[in-house]
Amino acid sequence: MVSSWSVTGVTVKADPTTEEMVANAQYNLALNKTATANPTNQEGSETILTDGKFTPGGDHAATTFGTPNTYYQIDLGAIYDAGTLDKLVVAYKEANDGDTPVNGYEIQYSANGLDFVTVKTISGAMVKSQITATNLVEEEDLTGIAGKVRYVRLLYKNSYQWGIQATEIAILDINGDKKEVEADV
DSSP: OOOEEEETTEEEEOOOOHHHHHTOTTTBTTTTOEEEEESOEEEEOGGGGGSSOOOTTSSOEEESTTOTTEEEEEEEEEEEEGGGOOEEEEEESOOSTTSOSOSEEEEEEESSSSOOEEEEEEEHHHHHTTOOSSOOEEEEEOTTOOSEEEEEEEEESSOOTTOOEEEEEEEEOSSSOOOBOOOOO
16 A cells, blocks of 8 residues: 655655555556466466565465576566566565575566567676565666567576575566557568
């Protein structure tokens, strides 16, 4: 729920929190969209990845255990101008004894689900700098990326023996300027 306050009889709403945006289809383009883990979902359910809920330590999906080059993929259901997407939010199950939940990954975009291009590389240190034992949420800026995107892939070139255990993946349009575009012929 967005908090609000009253100033001389006028109610003012505060900016929504990341958690509120993740749970709201107005902001989260991935909410209730199809998510897959590849090559297989080793543990948990892929449907929780886009249910709009942060569940540290709880319900999650895990990529194939101990396998390099695994990934999560989200089908946004429409093709968007990538320049109108603002933020990627990933919530993880646990910090693995205080260490980073991942060794880094690549954010990849595709308009057709076949041809993917890496648009940003995230190091394990970047993830570790954002998470704590109680807040396992990572946020990555997506502004300034050009192109068309329907499929968003998080490619984990290195995987722990227990796979990558995520509880939520969100693609946010914070500014309300998302723009659907036509596919290339």
